[in-house]
Amino acid sequence: MERNIDLSILRKLPELQTQAVLEIRPLAPLSMVGEMPGSFYKTMKYPSKKMLCGLFENMLGWHFDNKLRLEIFKDMTKVRKKQKIELKKEQLKHGSTYLPLLMEYFDISGNISLKEFKSMFNYSDLWNRGYRRSDSNKHLNGCRNIDVSLVAERYNLFTKWNDLSSKESESKKDEWFKYNIGKIPCFYTSPTPREYICLDAVMEIPITLDLMLAEKLLTKNRISSICYLGNSEGWVNVELKQVNI
Template sequence: MESNIDLSILKKLPELQTQAVLAIRPLAPLSMVSELPGSFYKTLKYPSKKMLCGLFENMLGWHFDNKLRLEIFKDMVKIRKKQKIDLKKEQFIQGSTYLPLLMDYFDISGNISLKEFKSMFNYSDLWNRGYRRSDSNKHLNGCRNIDASLVAERYNLFTKWKELSSKEAESKKDEWFRNNIGKIPCFYTSPTPREYIYLDAVMEIPISLDRLLAEQLLHKKGISKICYLGNSEGWVNVELKKEEI
């Protein structure tokens, strides 16, 4: 992540006066899931506005974790309050826990079209979904591996604690888990059905955006081939073409 990231754009009110066309060429199958699903992750045909926001922030190097994003958003709320605007977190997190920061600085201004079209099809595949139970030893049930130095200790202690009551045994297991969490994988994975769309074409998306955001994105053309859309597997090539009036 870049060490010096300019967030000054978030202090100003958005003015969507710049017209542009966002051209996206998928370099891998995409899985663009807009809603929190049950047992199946169904993809959209085209990206939602929130996904494009993630793409723009990806291009700008805004790879912030949820804690830092929330701190930045709280500062935005204070600034907007002085500007007589009521900003609420609930407006932006619908569909996923990702909290976008640039949602008000652009908009999709027309119909999405396909250019240079060759082929398109959908398919389903198994995706390794990450889970984390940092508060409970139940996390261990999903981990394939733990640090080799813990294997014998875990086996001996957990076997010994079987003689205790269920409540007491769970308490000791949880304490042992917390004390050794640095030697245990942060996540365990579970195969989950997920839909992908393979598209050999260029998506052209007309957008209106804030002038400052447009200037920042236009300077990022050289990194477009390492951007992703939908999830971290959906690599795309991106070109932003400003419309001249």
């Protein structure tokens, strides 16, 4: 991962004056879930603007966790306030917990079309959805494995603490869990139905974007054109072309 990431673009007012065509060729089945899915993750046929924002940030190496994203967004909010523009986190996060940072800097400017089309079909599969409860020993209930050095200790102590009151028992279990969290998987998984689209074609997406963003993406595009779309399993080949600079 890059250590020195230039975020100066986020301090300038976006100017959407550069026209481009984004070409996306799926290299694997895609699952592009647009809304909060509930019990079934239904895919869309084409990516939303928010998904393209994730794609662009992926190209730029902006792999930030939620905590860092919030810090960056707070700084953006202060800058925009001085520029007489109001940023609302709730609007940007609509549909998922992902907080995009480049939504202001481009727009989809026309209809998405397909070229070199050969086939397309949808199917459903079970996907391992990751969960994390770093604040509670309930996390252990979903983990298939923990460090072998903890197995006997956990069994003996948890059995002993079950004789205490519920509040005291949970408190001791939580304390033990947090102390040993380095030997416990960060996530536990649950099989979740998810829909995929298998597309053998190239998506052509007309976009209008800020000149500075266009220059950054073109530079990265020349280095590597492999990214992911929708989720980390949806590998795609990306080409940005016909840019008027």
